[in-house]
Amino acid sequence: KIDIIIFLIMNFKIPENIKTILITGGAGFIGGWLVRRLLQETKITIINIDKYSYASDLEGINNLLMKNAINKERYFFFQTDLNNSEKISEILFAKRPDYIMHLAAESHVDRSLENPLNFIENNIIGTFNLLEATRLFFNSISKKEQDLFLFHHISTDEVYGSLGEKGSFNEASNYDPRSPYSATKAASDHLVFAWHHSYGIPIKLTNCSNNYGPYQFPEKLIPLTILKCLKKEPIPIYGNGLQIRDWLHVEDHVDALFKVIKNGKTGQKYCIGGHGEKTNLEVVKTICSRFDELSPQNLPHSSLITMVEDRPGHDTRYAIDPNLIQKELFWKPRYDFNKGIYQTISWYLNNEKWIEKMIEQSGYSG
């Protein structure tokens, strides 16, 4: 009985009155997971808008569409930059989404330090253009359609800045971004709330902690470490490696997004995190140990660890207090870190061709 009750509480079904979801950034890591889950688990029509950057990939989605069970008629991909305002409006008016999920963003802190303008253009101006197109569209639809319509902005815990040894971020935490990436994400959060308060656009906002899992571009800590272990190359760690991140498996993030779509309150923000705090050094050592188990002849992979000069302005610690989403929406993560990291390493080992393809298409030097 308890199992049935838990199943009913945990079910991620999306309301049937949502017929069309427009996703921006659906060729990226988290967006790709979201598109695939929506295709597999719902009958909803998906509109995917992505400019297709160095980090993009549609292989996972295309593989799924080749399987007969998925109806290709309900998936549309537009390779479009959010900064092409005319095209974005055209897509909105033609496809008439009930729900928009905005994930498109430049997402790597190191790249934001090298080229902050690119982040301002994509994350701030891109969000502004999408909101303006949404406002035009929202004002053109009937009251009944407006009552259903939602703009869901997907953001990060990095907007809250850096924590000391204790405490965690929650929905009431002050914004205190400290890198060009987090500053542009914070700006986009503010724009979304402003369009809600000033123009009446119904919104929801989620701030999630660091994600990991299959299909993540290998410049981020976990896939980069896996790549280095595979190639037996030095594994770079910034500074003393004691920076703490609150790691969450991408599927748990998507589960949380489903919960927010289903029952999240309009105008509300939800912080998403699974109490997965680990130092960068712990994360890298866990991956090395797993590689030691898999190939004991190449011992020990931790000898590849190489400390490098710290990233400027490197935030010390992030942690999320997920109390609101757990209590109000009955979300909880399915993966603990060890289970998630094992699954992720196995995926990369079985998909070395994918890594090669991504490195080749992006010219990323690792």
Ligand code: NAD
């Ligand atoms: P990603 O870099 O893998 O994917 C982002 C996608 O957005 C790419 O496919 C890119 O081409 C697209 N994009 C960027 N600018 C665009 C533009 N102007 N027009 C159209 N498409 C554009 O990033 P991700 O890790 O999947 O992150 C997705 C979202 O989730 C981001 O908004 C990010 O801030 C947020 N987020 C990420 C994490 C994480 O740990 N990865 C955690 C919390 C929140």
